[in-house]
Amino acid sequence: MEKTWRWFGPNDKITLDMLRQIGVEGIVTALHHIKGGEVWSYDEVMKMKTYIESHGLRWSVVESLPVSESIKYGGPDRDELIEKYKESLANLGRAGVHTICYNFMPVLDWARTDLENPNPDGTSSLYFNHAEFAYFDIHILKRQGAESDYTDETLAEVSEMKKTMTPADEHRLVDNIIVRTQGFVNGNITEDDEHPVELFRSLLHLYDGITPDQLRQNMKYFLEAIMPVCDEWDMNMCVHPDDPPLQILGLPRIVCCDKDIEWFLNAVPNKHNGLTFCAGSLSAGIHNDVPALARKYADRTWFVHLRSTNVFPNGDFKEASHLGGRAHIIELVQIFEKEMQRRRAANPDATVAELPMRVDHAPLMLGDEKMGYNAGYSFHGRMLALGQVEGVMAAVNHQLSQAQV
Ligand code: DNO
DSSP states (O other): OEEEEEOOOTTOSSOHHHHHHTTOOEEEEOOTTSOTTSOOOHHHHHHHHHHHHTTTOEEEEEEOOOOOHHHHHTOTTHHHHHHHHHHHHHHHHHHTOOEEEEEOOSSOSOOOSEEEEEOTTSOEEEEEOHHHHHHIIIIIIOOTTGGGGSOHHHHHHHHHHHHHOOHHHHHHHHIIIIIITTGGGTOSOOTTOSOHHHHHHHHHHTTTTOOHHHHHHHHHHHHHHHHHHHHHHTOEEEEEOOSSSSOOTTOOOOOSSHHHHHHHHHHSOOTTEEEEEEHHHHHTSTTOOHHHHHHHHGGGEEEEEEOOEEEOTTSOEEEOOTTSSTTOHHHHHHHHHHHHHHHHHHOTTSOOOOOEEEEOSOOBOTTGGGTTOOTTOOSHHHHHHHHHHHHHHHHHHHHHHHHHO
């Protein structure tokens, strides 16, 4: 696989020169300065591509070309927005960038309650606490009927919490769940929004009455509309699984499990309709057997996110070491490296593109915590994780080449 790294553009404190020194080959980025829904012009795409290439790297993956809410809930302007999306895709294809990561999650791009949960060794990691999330839903958002989505146990924990939560604690929860995890990924809420909770509530209302089936139909509509452009420019669309892969905030969520993945791949049976295999997101659902999913969907996977989580008996989950947890990354590397062998064998005369993989959501360590990095995107933590995964890849490839002799 190709070693890639998510980089947030020329203002990222982690520079491309630093990334070359640690063995990164390809860059995963987006035109973060362009407002959601607007066309990425060929010139803007080329500017970014040239900048990356002038540092001896290549632009391997777009993460993300965001899908507007209106396309997801099926608003009146969706066709217009889809046309713009198609234009951006064609401009990327013309520039030679062919792998596109996107998601179909309503409103929230990903969710965590705690961005610096301490580990015994002095580092810290991202954490999702169910009771805190329920507290946010019930007492901060005050979503109608929210209580009925939680177990008695969780509700009892929430009542206990209510006795001690301060306004500062509540502010921290809002900041973690809907601001600091969203702004930097071109999500709906940014650090500059003065009333994030009100804004968030109005976004949730856009999905009133939208069932999972309706959302599925909207996804199919979107994919069918863009496939001709994807065929023309060889664009690999890779949907990112829902993170966490669970039903939350009464929203329809449709990329959470085996059945969901099977559905959207079959609904639009074109190889350009593929998957970002985010091992970490999938691992946070106790219903998911991550290596089994990788085995089943390797041939429709165009991008791999390697990270892992531990899920606790009450459903809370925390990012794990890249060598531990529920994702079983060593097995995943075996599966995807074998898939690469298969792709090469199936196309002996062509140069088969390496499958890009990046590490994700690594701990804060060795001073990362003072650097103000985007949540989950530390430097030392990710560098350590990349070193670990690189070692696994080297060992797996060595074994595979010996098996061939
Ligand atoms: C979070 C990321 C997500 C992901 C998008 C893809 O760390 O995994 O923001 O990039 O959901 O569209």
